[in-house]
Amino acid sequence: MAKTIKASYQSRCFGCEMCLMECQRQMKKAGLEGSYIRVLRDAKNGLEFRVYVDPKIRELNIDRIIKVCVRQVLEEVDEDGA
Amino acid sequence: MEPKRVLYINLSSKSSSIQYMPELVDYVGGVTMGVKLFALYKDVDPVVLSIGPLNGYFPFVSKTCFVAENEGVIEDLYIGGSLGFRLRFSGLDAIVLAGSSSEAVLLDILDGKVTFMDETADSSALGLPGKRSVLALSRGGLILDSYFEFPSGILEKKFIAKKLLGAVITGTKTFSIADIGKYTELFNQIMGEKDRIKVAPGSHPSCSGCPMGCTLSVNGEIGGNILVHSLVACGFAEDIYSNLGTVFACLSFLGYKYTHEQLETLADLFSRTLKEIA
Numbered sequence: 445m446a447k448t449i450k451a452s453y454q455s456r457c458f459g460c461e462m463c464l465m466e467c468q469r470q471m472k473k474a475g476l477e478g479s480y481i482r483v484l485r486d487a488k489n490g491l492e493f494r495v496y497v498d499p500k501i502r503e504l505n506i507d508r509i510i511k512v513c514v515r516q517v518l519e520e521v522d523e524d525g526a
Numbered sequence: 527m528e529p530k531r532v533l534y535i536n537l538s539s540k541s542s543s544i545q546y547m548p549e550l551v552d553y554v555g556g557v558t559m560g561v562k563l564f565a566l567y568k569d570v571d572p573v574v575l576s577i578g579p580l581n582g583y584f585p586f587v588s589k590t591c592f593v594a595e596n597e598g599v600i601e602d603l604y605i606g607g608s609l610g611f612r613l614r615f616s617g618l619d620a621i622v623l624a625g626s627s628s629e630a631v632l633l634d635i636l637d638g639k640v641t642f643m644d645e646t647a648d649s650s651a652l653g654l655p656g657k658r659s660v661l662a663l664s665r666g667g668l669i670l671d672s673y674f675e676f677p678s679g680i681l682e683k684k685f686i687a688k689k690l691l692g693a694v695i696t697g698t699k700t701f702s703i704a705d706i707g708k709y710t711e712l713f714n715q716i717m718g719e720k721d722r723i724k725v726a727p728g729s730h731p732s733c734s735g736c737p738m739g740c741t742l743s744v745n746g747e748i749g750g751n752i753l754v755h756s757l758v759a760c761g762f763a764e765d766i767y768s769n770l771g772t773v774f775a776c777l778s779f780l781g782y783k784y785t786h787e788q789l790e791t792l793a794d795l796f797s798r799t800l801k802e803i804a
Contacts, residue, residue, distance in 0.1 A: 456729075458729060458730065458731050459608070459731050459732055459734070460732035460733070460734065460736055460737045460738075460739065461608070461735065462585070462735070468700070469706065469710060472702060472703050473701060474582055474614075474615075474700065474701045474703060475582075475615045475697075475698075475700030476611065476615050476656065476657045476697060477615070477657065477700050478700060483656060484655050484656045485608070485671055485672070487660070488650065490669075490672030490673030490731055491731055496656075513737075514727070515739070
């Protein structure tokens with residue numbers, strides 16, 4: 445079963461965007477556009493974040509992306525969600 | 527080296543333009559470039575926002591420099607959040623806020639293109655989610671990303687005087703990296719020095735490009751090491767980014783051809799520029 449990433453512990457996210465930088469680095473670029481991970485700050489409450497993972501993230505080195513997150517927001521799951 | 531790209535916003539005439547300024551290259555970025563821009567535009571009471579060449583690329587280079595005049599003194603202030611990233615990925619090195627608006631205005635800035643919004647605009651509805659930074663007057667203060675505050679009330683006073691309600695800055699540009707192996711090596715080398723950061727890790731909202739989540743990121747900084755704040759790294763990463771070898775390696779990798787002497791004498795250039803304003 446193919447592996448992917450799930451943002452299982454979103455409440456832990458503090459918005460550092462290190463995961464986004466790692467994704468983009470693996471795609472040999474710097475920037476926010478086109479990243480397979482998006483980190484959205486709650487517009488009214490600067491303390492909360494939502495993390496969105498594009499299914500295409502399976503194309504990248506998942507282990508490196510998970511390890512870069514010091515808050516352990518991300519985990520490796522089977523593509524069917526298990 | 528490429529000229530610095532400066533977004534000049536004239537609040538009085540509600541106009542803007544991006545200026546390409548090769549004469550600013552020697553100033554590297556951040557506070558040294560910010561003070562030079564202040565000197566160039568001092569007649570229009572500028573507030574200058576500036577980043578350095580490493581913002582958006584290397585860890586702990588997570589701040590934006592603000593230069594403004596307060597009661598006859600030129601102040602340099604630093605704030606974290608996501609602003610440095612958004613400026614970098616707008617393709618800008620600095621923004622100059624010149625003059626004052628005749629009525630309250632909110633700026634919506636997308637990749638350097640400015641739309642002047644009136645006071646009925648909702649800043650939370652502007653820009654692109656995930657790619658924007660919101661600077662707004664609220665709760666009696668000037669707040670970035672609903673959390674990060676500026677030290678002292680200097681910029682709040684400036685914004686109020688300029689009738690500037692805030693700015694939403696969105697950046698969608700990307701930059702390719704040719705030697706990804708070397709970049710990753712440098713990036714990881716700096717991350718390996720995380721223990722030299724002079725603040726304890728925590729669980730508070732963190733600045734983009736910094737995995738510390740410290741309690742102090744909310745406060746911002748005033749003044750500090752000129753090289754570090756020309757880059758614009760976090761003051762707590764001073765031990766890393768005051769190391770000329772590290773800085774030179776990062777700049778060289780990104781294609782900047784500064785000499786060691788230029789970096790060593792940056793503080794002198796800053797002082798000379800400050801004297802131009804006096």
